[in-house]
Amino acid sequence: MSAAASQSAPRPVVASVAVHPSAPGLATSLAQARLRAKPAARPARTRAPDWLVRGFAMLCGLTLFVCVWAVVAGSGDRIPGPAAVWQSALEIFSDPFYQKGPNDQGIGWNVLLSLKRVAIGFGLAALVGIPLGFLLGRFRFLSDMAAPLIALLKPVSPLAWLPIGLLLFKAANPAAIYVIFVCSLWPMIVNTAVGVQQVPQDYLNIARVLNLSEWKVFTRILFPATLPYMITGVRLSIGVAWLVIVAAEMLTGGVGIGFWVWDEWNNLNVQHIIIAIITIGVVGLLLEQALVLLARRFSYGGS
């Protein structure tokens, strides 16, 4: 009842992220589970702070990985060791934005070009998928109509669409963007539609007893209630898009980080391939984290 009592309760900032519809990646969900399980009262004996223990554990994991890598690399001569890759990486990242013709650009340009393709394809998918998801969520007939199509097309690997894209656009760049568009579309449609269907009846009852206009219902109730689901769709889409762009660029050639990997394979420069793998991983991680932050911003907690 009293304000003081409610304020002394722990604010469910972290828990609220966990109950909201997003399906966090394994690492984040594990971390959240651990944070939630944290006891309220600490034992009197002083212990190292939580973040320090976690940081140490992460460092141990990375060190172990590098050690295993060094041993594997040392046992043969085909895979370069960590030291050699590090040297090579210093070289590459000392000038990531050089440009020597269309097929020889710095790794920075390649990453940026891949991200640009993802952004365009993904942006188009959001423009189409989110309104479509709202329609499917609001109108039963439309969702029944679309259900078999979505069920049929969702499991198809996005790369299977690549030949159609090449046929339609007769160029590598739009075809790659088109593949990103197709693979981002399904998570966006499905999550938005599910979000609209999951809007609690209580909220819609408020709209009914107040007789709110359709526009008010949409802006004040449907849209905010669906937003967390939409962000989950965006996150899944971005993840898939980043996976797919590498493969698509390997097939289409030209520029981009995927092409770069393939190009270095043709040059038999394994060090660069390993650097590319790590770079792709870091960029994917950053994308994921940015969207987790966005999702946290728009989660409302238990009502």
Place this chain on the structure above:
Amino acid sequence: MDKYLAIESVGVAFETRKGPFIALRDINLTLAQGEFVSLIGHSGCGKSTLLNLIAGLNAPSEGVLLLANREIRGPGPDRGVVFQNHSLLPWMTCHDNVFLAVERVFGSTERKPQLHARVTRALELVNLGHAAHKYPQEISGGMKQRVGIARALSIEPKLLLLDEPFGALDALTRAHLQDELMRIVADTGSTVVMVTHDVDEAVLLSDRIVMMTNGPAATIGEILTVDLPRPRERLSMASNPRYMALRTEVLQFLYQKQLRAAA
């Protein structure tokens, strides 16, 4: 006005696979302006269905409902509804939750500062002026329910409808909010229909208690007039023989006359 709310020969039937299911039949009830009426009965007796009919969320299969001589044809902001689970929108502050309702009703005739003043008055009425800019998840269950009451009252409804408003609260908070509701109703002169399954709540708050028979095909069993003078003090009621007699009457209806049918 003697017949402020008139419910005339109302029945509700739902279509099911096995044919029509009759939830309510032969409901006749009139409320005077300023009256506080409770609906009480075992679960499944259709008391919430009856409240939804008055709110306009359901339509009757038979009969007619009139509010101030006009037929109730659907939900509308001339009735303020308080739901059991408060139903505040979690992405809006308490102020904005109430503002949504105020803007809907007075937005076309009044300007922004007046609308905000109405919200502030409504929140102060339920003693929550200090929590206006908090979000629902930052306040306690009892406070949320008070915001729900503020929202319902802010639109100056002809009729206040309460669907087990304190059912989800702990006993102490419930008692506190009951006292507060008595004060608010006395201050505003509201006409109230409240669904409850709490006998003490019904006797303490109501002018009349409508006791409903068990479903299916539930109807009004008895109507008890609570002739206790107002203002009513919770503590003195505990030793008031008339209060105890009324309470016993409701209990007898629920647990002697209607229990066998329920079991």
